[in-house]
Amino acid sequence: MTAATSLIVLLVVLGSSIAVAAGMGLVGLILNQAYSPMPLTRMLGELTWSTTSNFILTAIPFYIMFGEILLRSGIAERMYNALVQWLSWLPGGLMHSNIGSCALFGSVSGSSVATAATIGVVAIGEIEKHKYNERLFLGTLAAGGTLGILIPPSINMIIYGVMTDTSVPKLYLAGFVPGFILTLLFSLTVLIACVWRPRWGGERIKTSWEERWRTLPDLLPPLALLMIVVGAIFFGLATATESAAVGILGALAITAWRRRLSLAMLREVCEGTARTTAMVVAILVGAFFLNVVIQTIGLTQQLSRLINAYQLTPSQVLTAVIILYLVLGTFMEELSMMISTIPITTPLILQAGYDPVWFGILLVLLIQTAMVTPPFGINIFVIHGIRGRGTLADVERGAAPFVVALLIMIGLICAFPDIAMWLPRLVG
């Protein structure tokens, strides 16, 4: 019964708003005291040093820094305005540009919150100008923002990769097609809604081919960065960390070209990067320790014995895990949810015979769903904050159709694992 007790203790400690990093660490200490034959605390120093100086993990601060620079580079507004020219002829108009910009910006930035915030600030003024259905418009921003962690590069995939010993480049390859399909599904959701209720789609925005060609160069810098950062990994020219480092230099070059580079800007970038990195690393330190304790006291073996005892089939295990995440995702902060559960769920899923790369993608999709489901959906808070009026419920309702799209995507990837797996297999 150790497994059940530990899980309950963990949920109670984290649920009582103890800082997640310390909560996981302390649960590790308690379990160690109660069940382990040897004091594992002695490993804390070596464990902290070896995990925080891990070369693969350096990709995380690099992508955070990359995003911080992009935010200040002027890429987002220009890209948005260019996409408006190219996509607003569809029923639903600007809402497709919202999703498209989120996909493009999210693909280079690696963080969902930053994506939703950046595109949200640029787009939100357009609701009244063009008489859109406000809820649906807000929904496109909250949901579109989540694409940032599915389309590579993605910080969440690096964390998953390091914690489960899965190849990060393979995860990136696997995320590409589902990311593309999900973007289309989001757009399709808008399309269906606006064909059903044409008034939701707002006024037609004037576009011309001349304008389109003129704004095309604004799309090129983010596209070029995406090609370099992701392409280098695809073709095995560079590791995830190396390509992130190249991305930083590229983003700095664009910033300098747009004349936004200054010492003050660099100082802000450095401080912001260190703070966000620290938040992630603090949780990882606690989680890695907990992970070692869990493995030493044989918790996962115990869980798998339990599964054997009840003769659960692989698909039953998978269903249970999916439901667990959908439930946890409604009230838990997404990053902590992912990090605190990976040591328990991943071994179970692998034992049931599923592929770790495939499960990584499924997990990201589940986290995306958690980001837009109330009462705790970080992207909903971000978009609500940008709007600055109305109720949270407006954004929640607006995001609801996209939650359906996400669930369809989760269903698709379970029914046809090849959606994720064919690209990594192709490259090999």
Next chain:
Amino acid sequence: MKRLQEIANGVARGGAIVGGALLLLAAVTICIDIFLRYAFSLTVGGADDLSGYALAIAAAWGFSVALLSRSHIRIDTLYIRLPRRARATLDLASLAALALFFALVTWHAWGVLSLSYASGSRSMSALEMPLVIPQTVWVIGLAFFVAVALLLLARALPAYARGDLDTLFQAIGSKSAVAEAKEEIIAVERAIDSRKE
């Protein structure tokens, strides 16, 4: 006491900026490394080690900045529904837990440092940097974090006893997700405004 916190704030921010700058430096080094590799088939090596050290140092120093700006992640779904007194108690418990766990981490990190010193360990790569150098900066960062946590506890406990909960929330309260989201937005807006000037 307040003065002490201001000083701590300044030191923490300075440490974080240096940590971030180290990361930037590591990124540049890696790019040079890649360039040399493809242009001249030269492998210099050492860039991986450097970036690993930069991460460890930036994270250790970033812990304090995150603590002072109340950014360490807490799950506050239940918290925000509790009365003020209960929330204040949980804030204290959370801070004490952080101080306790990271005091342990720091203690054992010190052990790692002394071992590196005693055995004269060097990095694995061509760089052969004595591990003592990055590990010293790292341990100081961790110790500083524990000190900041204790300082905040020393500020918050009397406030808790006095019943001055506003001061306590200001120093160590959980920043709600909504407030967190607002800060992200302010950062974006500021970035856009500075461009318009």
